Amino acid sequence: MIKGPAVAVTIKDVARLAGVSQSSVCRALADPARVRPETRDRVERAAHELDYHPNRVARSLITGRTLNIGVVLPDLANPFFPSVVKAIQTRARGFDYAVFLSDTDEDPALEVPAIRALAEQVDGFLLCSPRAADEELRSNAREKPIVVLNRRVTPFPSVTADSADGMRQAVAHLHALGHRSVAYVAGPRTSWSNRDRLRGLRAATAARGMDLVEAGNVAPTVDGGAAAADLVLATPATAVLAYNDLTALGLIQRFHARGVDVPGRISVVGFDDIHLAALVVPPLTTVAIAKEQIGRAGVDLLLASMAGRDSTGTARRVLPTQLIVRGSTGPAPV
Amino acid sequence: MIKGPAVAVTIKDVARLAGVSQSSVCRALADPARVRPETRDRVERAAHELDYHPNRVARSLITGRTLNIGVVLPDLANPFFPSVVKAIQTRARGFDYAVFLSDTDEDPALEVPAIRALAEQVDGFLLCSPRAADEELRSNAREKPIVVLNRRVTPFPSVTADSADGMRQAVAHLHALGHRSVAYVAGPRTSWSNRDRLRGLRAATAARGMDLVEAGNVAPTVDGGAAAADLVLATPATAVLAYNDLTALGLIQRFHARGVDVPGRISVVGFDDIHLAALVVPPLTTVAIAKEQIGRAGVDLLLASMAGRDSTGTARRVLPTQLIVRGSTGPAPV
DNA sequence: AGCCAGTCTGGAATCGTTTCCAGAACATTG
DNA sequence: CAATGTTCTGGAAACGATTCCAGACTGGCT
Numbered sequence: 001m002i003k004g005p006a007v008a009v010t011i012k013d014v015a016r017l018a019g020v021s022q023s024s025v026c027r028a029l030a031d032p033a034r035v036r037p038e039t040r041d042r043v044e045r046a047a048h049e050l051d052y053h054p055n056r057v058a059r060s061l062i063t064g065r066t067l068n069i070g071v072v073l074p075d076l077a078n079p080f081f082p083s084v085v086k087a088i089q090t091r092a093r094g095f096d097y098a099v100f101l102s103d104t105d106e107d108p109a110l111e112v113p114a115i116r117a118l119a120e121q122v123d124g125f126l127l128c129s130p131r132a133a134d135e136e137l138r139s140n141a142r143e144k145p146i147v148v149l150n151r152r153v154t155p156f157p158s159v160t161a162d163s164a165d166g167m168r169q170a171v172a173h174l175h176a177l178g179h180r181s182v183a184y185v186a187g188p189r190t191s192w193s194n195r196d197r198l199r200g201l202r203a204a205t206a207a208r209g210m211d212l213v214e215a216g217n218v219a220p221t222v223d224g225g226a227a228a229a230d231l232v233l234a235t236p237a238t239a240v241l242a243y244n245d246l247t248a249l250g251l252i253q254r255f256h257a258r259g260v261d262v263p264g265r266i267s268v269v270g271f272d273d274i275h276l277a278a279l280v281v282p283p284l285t286t287v288a289i290a291k292e293q294i295g296r297a298g299v300d301l302l303l304a305s306m307a308g309r310d311s312t313g314t315a316r317r318v319l320p321t322q323l324i325v326r327g328s329t330g331p332a333p334v
Numbered sequence: 335m336i337k338g339p340a341v342a343v344t345i346k347d348v349a350r351l352a353g354v355s356q357s358s359v360c361r362a363l364a365d366p367a368r369v370r371p372e373t374r375d376r377v378e379r380a381a382h383e384l385d386y387h388p389n390r391v392a393r394s395l396i397t398g399r400t401l402n403i404g405v406v407l408p409d410l411a412n413p414f415f416p417s418v419v420k421a422i423q424t425r426a427r428g429f430d431y432a433v434f435l436s437d438t439d440e441d442p443a444l445e446v447p448a449i450r451a452l453a454e455q456v457d458g459f460l461l462c463s464p465r466a467a468d469e470e471l472r473s474n475a476r477e478k479p480i481v482v483l484n485r486r487v488t489p490f491p492s493v494t495a496d497s498a499d500g501m502r503q504a505v506a507h508l509h510a511l512g513h514r515s516v517a518y519v520a521g522p523r524t525s526w527s528n529r530d531r532l533r534g535l536r537a538a539t540a541a542r543g544m545d546l547v548e549a550g551n552v553a554p555t556v557d558g559g560a561a562a563a564d565l566v567l568a569t570p571a572t573a574v575l576a577y578n579d580l581t582a583l584g585l586i587q588r589f590h591a592r593g594v595d596v597p598g599r600i601s602v603v604g605f606d607d608i609h610l611a612a613l614v615v616p617p618l619t620t621v622a623i624a625k626e627q628i629g630r631a632g633v634d635l636l637l638a639s640m641a642g643r644d645s646t647g648t649a650r651r652v653l654p655t656q657l658i659v660r661g662s663t664g665p666a667p668v
Numbered sequence: 669a670g671c672c673a674g675t676c677t678g679g680a681a682t683c684g685t686t687t688c689c690a691g692a693a694c695a696t697t698g
Numbered sequence: 699c700a701a702t703g704t705t706c707t708g709g710a711a712a713c714g715a716t717t718c719c720a721g722a723c724t725g726g727c728t
Binding site: 669670671672673674675676677678679680681682683684685686687688689690691692693694695696697698 | 699700701702703704705706707708709710711712713714715716717718719720721722723724725726727728
Binding site: 008010011012022023026027030054055056057058059060061062063 | 683684685686687
């Protein structure tokens with residue numbers, strides 16, 4: 001049987017049982033050194049007997065700290081994000097923080113409202129790949145510390161992947177395989193990492209005198225990739241880089257449906273290295289990002305930002321990327 | 335430029351600007367019918383001008399309602415859960431609820447602490463596929479309403495999938511293809527849905543006089559499935575059903591690595607119909623669960639449970655399952 | 669005009685905690 | 699012994715909202 005009472009026990013109950021004032025109970029529990037040992041014992045015994053736990057809501061009202069962090073991301077259905085969120089959650093738990101999750105469904109207009117809705121209940125935000133304009137995001141800067149993941153927005157601390165280097169690796173790989181013309185299937189126009197990847201790709205292809213065909217912007221999903229496949233085939237490109245793995249998988253799926261050989265006719269490279277990239281046939285060559293590290297680093301930066309009372313730190317962590325070569329890339333057709 | 339003030343605007347500021355009392359501001363915003371139209375206008379104008387939003391923390395202190403719900407799940411890396419969470423979040427947002435997320439990393443011992451940690455800050459819980467013992471879960475029943483997803487735990491309301499029927503469909507499909515001996519690769523022993531699926535499978539095979547080989551319990555992951563593949567091949571089974579899609583993908587992956595033809599030598603059936611089941615080669619035949627519906631129904635049940643002040647309702651929603659036939663199943667080898 | 673019912677409003681109490689402030693008790697020092 | 703400091707404590711004021719209560723005003727009715 002359960003003995004716990006239906007109604008919560010408050011600090012007053014403890015004070016009464018211990019025969020001291022509320023203030024002393026509070027002090028005894030928050031900072032035992034500030035009360036006499038005897039008082040401390042009495043309070044602790046009473047608190048333990050009643051199974052008292054301070055009400056976080058009431059506490060946060062006066063201290064202003066909630067021990068919660070808010071995570072805002074565009075689409076949980078993209079396997080990239082669950083990995084990051086999982087790492088965030090695990091890390092946060094280690095510091096006794098709980099996590100609010102808000103999925104904005106790839107709608108930039110939902111991001112600021114999501115932040116506003118959570119603002120009072122969290123001590124800070126982790127914005128994963130936010131789609132809203134810099135200016136909009138900055139408009140929340142005064143309220144709570146913000147750390148941005150997968151994007152750089154002045155003046156917030158950020159954690160990003162070194163896309164340029166990843167693209168360099170991918171292009172070097174394709175070049176070595178004899179490819180001279182590559183296509184890029186871009187993600188959302190509002191995505192910073194899309195622009196970042198494209199920038200890196202342009203630099204990398206230019207450096208090797210390769211031809212780059214930009215095949216348009218699509219949704220960062222399997223369907224988006226599938227929709228771009230035929231466009232890509234209509235270009236002279238012998239290899240295609242996709243904004244992310246989902247898009248790449250969509251490309252492969254459509255190529256497969258049309259009987260186009262991968263990598264015989266065309267090579268495919270993804271980005272992110274989601275779990276299932278290794279499972280498709282052919283397994284996907286992709287640029288891996290340290291997703292867990294992004295989550296962890298984000299929490300660490302946010303905690304530092306909160307502790308320093310400085311929401312506009314200039315900390316910028318750039319994590320390395322690594323090309324994972326699998327079966328979806330091969331020699332260019334002759 | 336940002337005009338928002340650093341410090342939050344409170345109800346007092348609105349009252350001052352509107353030239354009325356706090357009480358009137360509160361009434362005007364909470365229930366416009368309770369104040370004179372003119373007062374309402376003044377308040378609304380002032381609130382709008384100051385961009386005032388009531389502080390949820392302060393409100394919850396007095397009303398006892400937080401407008402948050404807690405979601406506890408075993409592993410966000412399993413694509414099944416993000417789908418459910420996304421649906422939960424979307425549905426909850428519609429009712430102005432925010433979502434706390436806690437990933438317990440498949441560790442049953444973390445579930446109750448996760449619930450306790452969130453208890454004060456939420457109005458109720460959605461437990462997705464909880465792994466902890468019934469008794470442990472029940473020990474939280476007094477505190478806050480709980481709705482269980484993918485499992486039945488008296489006395490909580492629950493939302494489950496009709497696994498038995500799904501298994502019936504899968505077995506009928508395999509039987510029609512000529513299979514007479516099938517294997518089952520089970521998930522975690524502590525998983526209710528694993529037991530539920532196994533029960534359904536036993537009934538279905540028995541009903542058709544088919545042979546069922548139980549190939550042991552594995553982690554509900556790709557690696558778990560891969561680990562069981564060789565065991566399955568050592569049995570006389572010509573088809574294998576997996577606890578979930580990840581396990582099935584692991585099986586296929588290992589079969590592929592060993593040069594075993596799917597479905598030529600052996601057919602594979604998954605469970606859940608995660609997004610990527612359709613993308614592997616061969617695409618996975620699987621029993622689809624309405625993941626979004628589970629999330630939505632869970633929220634609805636929880637809200638009802640909270641409104642009714644009755645955390646131990648007996649509502650049990652069982653959602654239909656549907657076999658999706660793809661390329662991983664074929665005629666039994668002769 | 670006088671009375672009553674009804675509408676609308678402001679002040680104050682409240683939720684559970686932390687923190688400020690002032691005073692009590694005790695010890696220390698010249 | 700007086701003066702000063704230190705330690706510890708309880709009362710009360712916050713935090714920002716909601717809600718109770720009583721009073722002010724309106725209007726309708728006799």
